[in-house]
Amino acid sequence: MPVDPDVLHAIVKAYDVRGLVGEQLDAPLARALGAATAHVLLPDGGRLVVGHDMRPSSPSLAHAFTDGATARGVDVVDIGLASTDQLYFASGILDAAGAMFTASHNPAGYNGLKLCRPGAVPVAIDTGLGDIRDLAPTVDDLPPAERAGQRSEQDLTDRFAAHVRSFVDLDALGAVRVAVDAGNGMAGHVWPAVVEGLPFETTPLFFALDGSFPNHPANPLEPENLRDLQAAVVAGDHAVGLAFDGDADRVFAVDERGRPVSSSLIGAVVADRLLARHPGATVLYNLICSDTVPETIEAAGGRAVRTRVGHSFIKRRMAETDAIFAVEHSGHYYFRDNFRADSGMIAALVLLEAVADAGAPLSEVVAPYDRYAASGERNYAVADQAGALERVAAAFADRGSVDTEDGLTVVTDRGWFNLRPSNTEPLLRLNVEAADEQGMAALRDEVAELVH
CATH class of the missing domain: 3.40.120.10 (Alpha-D-Glucose-1,6-Bisphosphate, subunit A, domain 3)
Structure with a gap:
């Protein structure tokens, strides 16, 4: 069954893959992602270490991903059950690219994939993940690999x-x-x-x-x-x-x-x-x-x-x-x-x-x-995120230092706040800090009113 590009665009996020098992993420898609990952991250062959979490679908998805990767001539080291930081450790000590099947904190119906290059170097949408997404639907059209990769198992928990x-x-x-x-x-x-x-x-x-x-x-x-x-x-x-x-x-x-x-x-x-x-x-x-x-x-x-x-x-x-x-x-x-x-x-x-x-x-x-009072992260669903950011920036233009490195950060004599678009959801995220609860609440409420 061919892989649907629209599904891939829906589940491939800024830093990883997250989707509903069965509806969006299944074994054929995992296999295509495995082949595409091997081609993009290890075009000249090499090793790929694969781990998975405890979700019921994780072992079968990891197995399908491994099949796709080995078909492209990449050797796979399967470390089995692992935490994500254990997978990064394995990528580092084995100097191998890494693939971790997990949906982290998402509900039970989800699963996903986190990837890294050898040495636990991250893979994001602009550093390989977008290329993997775009290649996966047509990966079977690639010339066959000269050799099939081998799969081995290694338990690295004690190390x-x-x-x-x-x-x-x-x-x-x-x-x-x-x-x-x-x-x-x-x-x-x-x-x-x-x-x-x-x-x-x-x-x-x-x-x-x-x-x-x-x-x-x-x-x-x-x-x-x-x-x-x-x-x-x-x-x-x-x-x-x-x-x-x-x-x-x-x-x-x-x-x-x-x-x-x-x-x-x-x-x-x-x-x-x-x-x-x-x-x-x-x-x-x-x-x-x-x-x-x-x-x-x-x-x-x-x-x-x-x-x-x-x-x-x-x-x-x-x-x-x-x-x-x-x-x-x-x-x-x-x-x-x-x-x-x-x-x-x-x-x-x-x-x-x-x-x-x-x-x-x-x-x-x-x-x-x-030493300080903090709001914690507040999330606001806003249709026009750019317009809301411009509105807040204009209101505070003469009231403190303004930084636009990541969203909008403003430092005032009452405290500071950061308002930024989420990388993964259609939300604006607000964080506020001040010397005391009263100052923090006043600044938080003022920004929130401007956002809406």
Whole structure:
């Protein structure tokens, strides 16, 4: 059955592929994507490492993708069940292109595909993904490959766990009582291997791998999906609670009272610790992070560099600046010594190291960094996004500095805000920060009224 180009245009996004299983994403399409990926990313042959998450459709989609890739003469290393950061690690140590079948935090009916070049170099719509999308419908018209590629299997879980542990001082680790909500996602597979033998007492929530997500969606960005973790942390006298998304490349935290801790504060803690080990190094932060992040970097003697939102921009800028670390407001944390890829597991372990060193619960660890009031990300469905941005820009033209690097960022004497179009949805996203709640709310409401 031929692949429908319209379907491909619907499911290929800025950074990855996401679609409804059966209706949009099926085995024939996965096979075509595998062949197109091999042709675009590895035109002269080579290796492609393939992993998949726990969704029921993931193994069959990964198998079809592998068939397509090997038919184009590419050898495939199948690492089986994996988190996305484990796939990036495999791409790095094997120097192979990578393909991860996952829909991350999306509902159970979805699946998707994340791709990278050898060394975990990202693939986005303008760096290969668009070419793969356009080639897939006609890939069978290509001349046949001179040889068929071979498929092999390799379990890298233990090597990945050892790699994650290399980011902390194992000999100095103290005991921490932590609750971990895997959301029936891949953290349930990876976390036990990472913390085996460490002095952490883990209370596991929903570690059984189940892509139907019977307990709650594996999307910790939504407050209702943190409620089980919050209750467990408070009831069990834990110092910290951690929640991972479905493919475990993002981590979120709650303190000992069950209160969510922003990704900016977690990023500031991690940056502080890494700069103590790499004095004077560069650390990146995206333009929606709290001001506490660049302030922390500079106070620790580092060089703070602001970036656009989006993993492909961040990874590219890390390579340009040799940054040791990067913080993204959405719970992604990038590490130079992790092939510049993001890893929820590494960030979580460094955070637990900070809690252990402090001998105090998470609220006390983050208190020195908690200086501002933030709105969190607010989303607005707006038909005329460009018109709304122009309207807001005009209203604030004489009231502060204006930056249009990624949407609209305005710094006023009351605080700052960023208003930008989503890369993946027809929305404008608003983030506001000020010195106190009253100032933040006033600025937030003024911008929101102008947007509408």
